[in-house]
Amino acid sequence: xxxxKKSFLAMILSAVIVSDAKAEISDDxxxxxxxxxxxxxxxxxxxxxxxxxxxxxVDDFGGKVGMADIQIVSADDxxxxxxxxxxxxxxLENEDVDMVAGFVASSASLAAIEVIKENNKLGIVSGxxxxxxxxxxCSPNHIHYVYDTYPLAVGTARAVVEEGGESWFILTVxxxxxxxxxxxxxxxxxxxxxxxxxxxxxxFPTPDFSSFILQAQASGADVxxxxxxxxxxxxxxxxxxxxxxxxxxxxxxxxxxxxxxxHSLGVETAQGIQLTTGxxxxxxxxxxxWADRFFEKTxxxxxxxxxxxxxxxxxxxNAVEATGSDDSQIVRTQMINTPINDxxxxxxxxxxDGRMVYDMYLAQVKTPEESQGEWDLYKIVxxxxxxxxxxxxxxxxxxxxxxxx
Numbered sequence: 001x002x003x004x005k006k007s008f009l010a011m012i013l014s015a016v017i018v019s020d021a022k023a024e025i026s027d028d029x030x031x032x033x034x035x036x037x038x039x040x041x042x043x044x045x046x047x048x049x050x051x052x053x054x055x056x057x058v059d060d061f062g063g064k065v066g067m068a069d070i071q072i073v074s075a076d077d078x079x080x081x082x083x084x085x086x087x088x089x090x091x092l093e094n095e096d097v098d099m100v101a102g103f104v105a106s107s108a109s110l111a112a113i114e115v116i117k118e119n120n121k122l123g124i125v126s127g128x129x130x131x132x133x134x135x136x137x138c139s140p141n142h143i144h145y146v147y148d149t150y151p152l153a154v155g156t157a158r159a160v161v162e163e164g165g166e167s168w169f170i171l172t173v174x175x176x177x178x179x180x181x182x183x184x185x186x187x188x189x190x191x192x193x194x195x196x197x198x199x200x201x202x203x204f205p206t207p208d209f210s211s212f213i214l215q216a217q218a219s220g221a222d223v224x225x226x227x228x229x230x231x232x233x234x235x236x237x238x239x240x241x242x243x244x245x246x247x248x249x250x251x252x253x254x255x256x257x258x259x260x261x262x263h264s265l266g267v268e269t270a271q272g273i274q275l276t277t278g279x280x281x282x283x284x285x286x287x288x289x290w291a292d293r294f295f296e297k298t299x300x301x302x303x304x305x306x307x308x309x310x311x312x313x314x315x316x317x318n319a320v321e322a323t324g325s326d327d328s329q330i331v332r333t334q335m336i337n338t339p340i341n342d343x344x345x346x347x348x349x350x351x352x353d354g355r356m357v358y359d360m361y362l363a364q365v366k367t368p369e370e371s372q373g374e375w376d377l378y379k380i381v382x383x384x385x386x387x388x389x390x391x392x393x394x395x396x397x398x399x400x401x402x403x404x405x
Contacts, residue, residue, distance in 0.1 A: 024325040025068040026096065032058075032313070033091045035084060035112065036102035036127060038076035041205045041230040044260040046104045046127040046305050049298050053306040054101055056297065057313035065320050073097065079104065079204075081111035088112045092119040098326045099124065099316060101309060106130035106177030110137055117141045122328040124316060126308045129177035129229075129256060131184065131391060134355040138398035141328055143335065143354045146308035147278050149177070151360045151389040152255050153184035155276030159362055159381075160223055160253050161192040168194060169221035171212055171236065173228035174201040181227040181255055197221055205232055209239040217245055229256040234264055241269050258303045262365055262377050270365045270377075277363050279304040279344055280378050290343040301375040311344035312356075348386075353398040360389040 034054055036046045051074050058070045073091065077084040091097035092115065100116060103109040104127040113133070116123040123142035125133055131148035168189050172182040178201070186196045198219050202212055213236070216224040224245060226236050233254060246252050257275045281291035281301045290310070294302045319334035320326055340348030340356070348358035363378040371377065393401050 024323075024327065024330075025065065025320070026098065026326055028068045029071055029096070030065050030068050030317070030320055030326050031071045031073065031095070031097045031099075032316075033088070033095075033097040033100040034072060034074040034102045035077050035087060035100055036074075037079050037104045038074075040079055041232060042079065042104040042127070043230075044264075045230060045258040045303050046102065046309075049294075049300065049302070049306055050102055050127065050309045052298050053294065053302065053310040054313050056294065057310045057317070061314065061317045065317055066324070068326075070317070077105070077108045077112075079108055081107050084108035085111040085115050088115045089119075092116065092121050098122065098328075099331075101313060101316075102126060103128045105175065106133070106180070107175050109133065110176065113137070113139065113142045120328055122316075122332060124312045126312060127305045130180050132176070132180060134351075134353045134398060135391065136397050138353045138400055140332065140354075140400060143312070143332065143350055143356060145312045145356045146305055147276075147360070148355075148390075149181040149184040150391045151278075151384065152181060152276050153188045154389060155360055155362050155384050156253055156255055156274055157185045157188040157225070158192050159274055160225075160251065161189055161194040165223035165251050165253070166194045167220070167222045168196045168225055169216045169219045169223070170196060170199045170225045170227055171216060172199060172201045173204050173232055175204050178204075178227050185225060185227065185255060202228070202232070204228075205230075207235065209236045210243075212236070213239045213243050213245060216240075217243065217248065217250070221250065223251045223253050225253040225255055226257075227255050229258060230261070233257055234261050237265055237269065237273075258305070259301060259375075259377060260303055263301075263375065267366055267368050267371045267377060271367045273365045274381070275363055275365075276360055276384070277304050277378070278358070278360050279307045280361065280363060280380065281307075282376065282378075283361070283380060286343040307344045311340065311342050314342065315340055351393065352404070353393065353396055353401050355390060357386045357390045359386050360384040 075087045099122045101124050103125040106128045109128040117139045125144045126146045131150045134144045172178045262270045319331045336350045345358035350356045362381040
């Protein structure tokens, strides 16, 4: 009889907890906004297929968190800080969006996360490069998930210097993310015993790289490093090929090259280029199985950002489910306290500064002889452990870190 009473009381308590948790999900809806470049330079590396990855996550979650429906809205930020901030403001203040995902151009991302902070909501940045997002621009209202300038510099620049690339010419896209990558690479090159003899910045976007590549050739640098991505990186690499840059003995280092860009270039043009990546679709059975599903949906293989958007969305929804709340601080704390083990990362974790840290990889583009198919593009050269890949908290200026020292 006592056991029956205990069981009955437990059932009542459980029902109350579930009821209270359900009430904490505002409007009985978990609403996610997806913001990215949907039509411009960064369309292929994040864009519409990033939205497809987010939709896969919601579908795999069953479209609901408990009894609350999951809804998605999306927009093209056109790589504009003004468009990004105004769109996010409308979503948060008028359309009850709980979390904003995606993000690409760092300038647009930095503008958007200020609005997210003002409204005490949550943002998960997957496509932006600026490491300042979780350093001087950190906040308790966003997370940086996939990559940033620090691991790209540590991985690629250090490897190239160690292989004899001592003098560097850096060609940089002229916006905040490019500037940060240039500074990080310069620091790693010099710390590794190399020298940056010249830096040159180009407008975003740039259709014609002829004058820039000619200056790079004339510099006599051992290494010409490209601190850009998307269509800019493709145009620069193609122009370097036309001008015979590597044939003349200079090395070409792509500091932010994505799978979609290598696919567009082809292994004949891109072969041998080393790059740092957080994920590759064919790196293990779990990644391959998810990539096959993504391919069925989109017709292309996913970039590390597509995979990161899926992983971060599942991680977010798991946190909402576990806490029974869509409150930004409750959910963010749960995400920080929960390790990430999925098709994207093993033993990943989100630090107090909002940076998700996990093992990164140095990859090399295969030769035509090595490649066994259209998307068989990379071989993994080495693993870069998480503690080596990302900026150590001891070097952080994030108030969320420094205030607790």
